[in-house]
Amino acid sequence: MIDFHCDVLSKMLKNDALTFQGGADGTLDVTYERLRQSGTMLQTFAIYISPRQSANIEPVLESVDLFYERILSCKEMQLVTSAADLESSITSGKTGALLSLEGVSGLQGRLSMLRLLYRLGVRAAGLTWNDGNWAADGIMEPRGAGLTGKGREFVSACNELGIIVDVSHLSEQAFWDVAGLSTKPIIASHSNARAVCNHPRNLTDRQLKAIILGEGRVGITFxxxxxxxxxxxxxxDLLGHVEHICALGGEKHIMLGSDFDGIDSYMTDLKHPGEVYRLKEALLARYSEVQVAGFMQNNALTFLRENLPAV
Known part of the structure; x- marks a missing residue:
């Protein structure tokens, strides 16, 4: 599989004792061993700084350091910052590791920090979490505003640099601002269909259709x-979301965005990467092998090949 969202780095930032390799005590959902055993092709690691933590660049950079020191130090993990890196990881049989940013509060409006994070390997970014910040409002922000002027500059800078813009967590107005402004396809890394489950963090049919028409991707989340x-x-229950997005024309636009390590309660039969085979089996009971391969990895793979920098 390819999984477009997990919060391992956030947990490590809060608990320095956590280990990615050999972490068999159950404190991490996503571990080196589980990724290798499950045959994961690529895992995206999000940099998420809780609103209760410092809203400056230091914890963001500490998270990047954790990514290099604890994730990429594992011998069968490979940094993916380009399409060439992606092909190299596939050819070598290593698990690709892609770095994303979930919320830009710590950048404090400075695009120089975005350029620095690009040089450090960040290749996807969401503007905010559920709250509002200098760039945009999140879906739980009562104000419900869209992008700020600085937020618009941020989206344009991402397009220019080659950073994928992630609209999960955005207010509806901010979503439409991004959809209208971005010159590149956008993703919702971990969001489901609101028509199936009426939660604000899920996407409306109109939003889903906009992502589909723009050749973006929607990461079904657990x-x-x-x-x-x-x-x-x-x-x-996940099959209802897959079926609904397919009915909107999104068969080629579905991927996975587990949110493992970002949740404290789980689906009854899907608690870590080692159990994702159960989702695959359920999908195969309803869809063809080609369709299921698309949902599990190929749709995301095609998107990354087309939207990551070439080298």
Whole structure:
């Protein structure tokens, strides 16, 4: 599989004792061993700084350091910053590691910090978490505003640099601002269909269609309360989101965005990468092998090949 969102780095930032390799104590959902055992092709690692932490660049840079020191130090993990890196990781059989930014508060409006993070390997970025910041409002911000002037500059800078813009967590107005401004395809790295589960963090049909028409991608997420609202969530509940997005014309635009390590309660049968095979089996009962391969990895793979810098 290819998974476009996990929060390993956030957990490590809060707990310096956590280890990615040999971490068998259950404190991390995503570990080196689970990624290798599950045959994961690429895992995206998000830099997420809680609003309760310092809103400056230091914890962001500390997270980047954790990525290099604890994730990329594992011998079968390979940094992916370009399409060439992606092909190299596939050819070598290594697990690709892509670095993303979930919320830009710590940049404090300075595009110089974005350029620095690009040089350090960041290749995807969401403007905010659920709250509002200098760039945009998040979906839980009561104001419900869109992009600020600085936020518009940020999106344009991402397009110029080759950083994929992520619209998960954005307010609806900010979503439409990004969709209208971005000259490159956008992603929702970890969001489901609101028509299937009526949670604000999920996307409306109109939003989903905009991503599809723009050749972007939607990462189906395993957050239980984004999957179903009336009972414990299980793998079969995810199929409703897949089916709905397919009905909107999005068969080629579905990918995975687990949000492992970013949640404290789980679907009953999908708690870490070692259990994603259950999703694949459920999908194969309803879709062809070609379609399932698209959902699990090929749709994301095609997108990355087309939208990462060439080298």
């Amino acid at each position: 957050v239980p309360w984004f999957v179903t609202s009336d009972r414990e969530a299980c793998v079969t």
